[in-house]
Amino acid sequence: MSEWRLYEVFVRSKHGLNHKHVGSVHASDNEMAMENARDLYTRRSEGVSIWVVPSDTITASASDEKEVLFDPSEDKIYRHASFYELPDEVGHM
Amino acid sequence: MYAQLVETGSKRLKTKEEMSPQEREFQEKVDAEIKIEAKNWMPEGYRKTLVRQISQHAHSEVVGMLPEGNWVTRAPTLKRKLQLMAKIQDEAGHGLYLYSAMETLGADRDEEIEKLHQGKAKYSSIFNYPTLNWADMGAVGWLVDGAAIVNQVVLQRTSYGPYSRAMVRICKEESFHQRQGYQILLDLMREGTDEQKAMVQDAINRLWWPSLMMFGPHDDESPNSQQSLAWKIKRKGNDELRQMFIDQTVPQLEFLGCTAPDPDLKWNEETGHYDFGEINWQEFYDVLKGNGPCNRERINTRKKAIDEGRWVREAAVAYAKKQKQRTQAA
Numbered sequence: 001m002s003e004w005r006l007y008e009v010f011v012r013s014k015h016g017l018n019h020k021h022v023g024s025v026h027a028s029d030n031e032m033a034m035e036n037a038r039d040l041y042t043r044r045s046e047g048v049s050i051w052v053v054p055s056d057t058i059t060a061s062a063s064d065e066k067e068v069l070f071d072p073s074e075d076k077i078y079r080h081a082s083f084y085e086l087p088d089e090v091g092h093m
Numbered sequence: 094m095y096a097q098l099v100e101t102g103s104k105r106l107k108t109k110e111e112m113s114p115q116e117r118e119f120q121e122k123v124d125a126e127i128k129i130e131a132k133n134w135m136p137e138g139y140r141k142t143l144v145r146q147i148s149q150h151a152h153s154e155v156v157g158m159l160p161e162g163n164w165v166t167r168a169p170t171l172k173r174k175l176q177l178m179a180k181i182q183d184e185a186g187h188g189l190y191l192y193s194a195m196e197t198l199g200a201d202r203d204e205e206i207e208k209l210h211q212g213k214a215k216y217s218s219i220f221n222y223p224t225l226n227w228a229d230m231g232a233v234g235w236l237v238d239g240a241a242i243v244n245q246v247v248l249q250r251t252s253y254g255p256y257s258r259a260m261v262r263i264c265k266e267e268s269f270h271q272r273q274g275y276q277i278l279l280d281l282m283r284e285g286t287d288e289q290k291a292m293v294q295d296a297i298n299r300l301w302w303p304s305l306m307m308f309g310p311h312d313d314e315s316p317n318s319q320q321s322l323a324w325k326i327k328r329k330g331n332d333e334l335r336q337m338f339i340d341q342t343v344p345q346l347e348f349l350g351c352t353a354p355d356p357d358l359k360w361n362e363e364t365g366h367y368d369f370g371e372i373n374w375q376e377f378y379d380v381l382k383g384n385g386p387c388n389r390e391r392i393n394t395r396k397k398a399i400d401e402g403r404w405v406r407e408a409a410v411a412y413a414k415k416q417k418q419r420t421q422a423a
Contacts, residue, residue, distance in 0.1 A: 003410055006196070023259075024193045026202070028406075029413035040186050043179075044266070063132045 006055040007033040009040075011047035019051050027052075097218060097309040097381065099146040101320040102138045123325050128254040131197040139324050142317075143253055144198050145214075146326060148205040151191035152216035156209075156391050158184045160224040160233065169227060176273050177230065183270065187263045194255040210396050212383060219307050221385030222300065228281055228289070232296035234274015236304040236342070242267050243338045244308065252325035275345065282349050297346070298354045305369075306377045308335040339367050 004026040010019035022041045027033035033052040042050070061069055077083050086093055109117055116136055122129065129135055158181045165181070168174035192202050208214035219237050224230065245267065249260045278296075281289045312318045312330040321327040339358075346353060357370035379385065 004406075023190060023262075024196075025189070028409040029416060032409065032413075039182075040189055043182065043186065060132075063130070063134075 004028050005033075007037070007052045008055050008058060009033075009037040010051040010053070011037075011041055012049040013047055015048060019049065022046075024055060025052070097149075097215065097307070099142060099149060099317055099321065101142045101317040101324075103317075103320045106319060106323050120323075123252050123323075126252075126325075128257060129252050130254045138320070139326070140198050142321060142324070142326060143256065144195055144200045144205070146321075147191050147195040147198075147256055148200065148208075149215050149217075151188045151195060151205075152209045152214060153220065154184045154188035154191060156216045156220045156395065157237075159391055159394055160220060160222070160387075161230065163224055164227065164230050167227070168230075173230075173277070180234070180270050180273065183266050187259075187266070190259040190262055191256075194253075194259045197255045206399070210392060210399070212392065215381060217307055218377060218380040218385065219303050220391060221380050221387045222303050223387055225299070226292050226296060228278065228292040228296035229300070231274045231277030231281065231293065232300045234270050234272075235278060235345070236274075236297075236300050237307070238267060238270040238274060239342060240304050240307045240338050242271060243334055243341075247328045247334065250325075250328050256326075278349055278351075282351070293349070294351050297351050301353050301355065302372060302376075303380075305335055305339070305372055306380075308332075308338070310374065310377070336366055339369055343367050 005028070006024055006026055008024050009022050011022045012019045025033055025036040025040055027036050030052065034050060037050050037052050041047070073079070107116070109120070112120060115134055119129075119133075119135060119139075122133075129139075161177060161181050161184075165174060165177055168177050192205070195205065196202055205214065209216065219240075224233060242264065245260055245264050249257055249264060251257045251260065278293050281293050285293070309315060309331040312332050315331060318327065318330055322330065343353070343358070343360075355370045357368060359368055361368045380388070383389075
């Protein structure tokens with residue numbers, strides 16, 4: 001099975017929602033990946049649509065990049081609506 | 094438990110002072126209930142213990158299909174046959190979720206399966222007992238899956254993210270297994286002949302003790318328990334889980350109108366728990382070492398499945414290569 005490719009599986013649980021990562025499968029080609037994902041991750045009508053993506057084509061951020069990538073947004077609280085106080089008289093905005 | 098006697102490689106816990114800065118940071122994260130993910134730094138012992146435990150757990154799911162597969166063609170009705178097949182398919186699925194979780198730790202699925210076939214990797218002792226009559230299908234679902242659920246519900250909180258998420262998914266599916274088992278027994282006890290009722294009691298007599306053994310040895314005889322608990326790979330001790338299982342199972346046993354093969358089993362008003370007799374640990378270690386009634390048969394069946402399916406896997410790879418060449422040529 002080592003020569004079978006690893007695929008990541010994403011399932012849309014119902015219309016209107018995003019595809020969400022649910023796990024992975026091994027398969028010899030894309031078609032088999034789809035069939036295996038169907039059998040493995042949607043045995044109880046968990047989804048209406050599946051994506052299978054070869055794992056080695058995914059570019060992921062490394063855990064030691066966490067600060068570089070995500071810290072800059074920590075001190076930008078003015079990006080949140082709650083930063084701006086409105087007088088009660090203005091009502092809901 | 095589906096994983097028994099998982100080696101952690103440590104004889105005693107390190108103190109905070111003995112840990113390297115990385116180890117200390119890791120332990121603090123675990124203590125704060127922050128999940129460890131595949132790309133995070135982890136002590137080598139933690140990684141190895143997880144690979145051992147998750148692979149053992151996965152092997153148990155896969156070998157666990159065999160005692161039931163035996164009854165697919167013998168199920169008494171089409172309904173029972175469909176239910177049994179659905180349960181077996183779930184177990185294949187659970188094995189796959191777990192192998193996937195194990196692979197995030199850098200372990201190779203084929204290598205770990207090879208270790209199982211060479212007798213180097215363990216699987217739960219329970220699957221080395223034969224399933225002799227139809228009531229065994231009921232007792233396996235009720236007792237064996239019941240014991241597995243007690244353990245797995247707690248493992249949903251295990252410290253390693255991919256393992257924890259696999260457990261969440263498995264727990265969601267597993268309660269159907271236990272209920273279908275109990276229903277088989279209920280139907281036999283309510284509507285069955287005397288002979289069928291005797292079959293139920295016989296199944297319980299044979300599977301009761303092996304089910305209790307699933308939780309593993311006493312904690313004080315299990316040097317690995319302490320390390321696994323500190324790393325929060327395990328969340329509760331073997332004895333505590335076993336007691337939980339007994340406390341919830343005995344009332345169900347009484348409702349069936351059956352008895353356990355344990356003269357010491359009785360309610361203790363003071364402790365609020367059931368007292369029970371001592372497990373035959375010699376039998377437990379013998380079965381774990383490979384000398385149970387079905388150890389050889391189980392492994393031979395697994396090997397045969399791998400060998401006889403080889404041409405299918407090879408054909409799939411050959412087909413994929415050919416298709417790729419064709420699209421590249423076009």
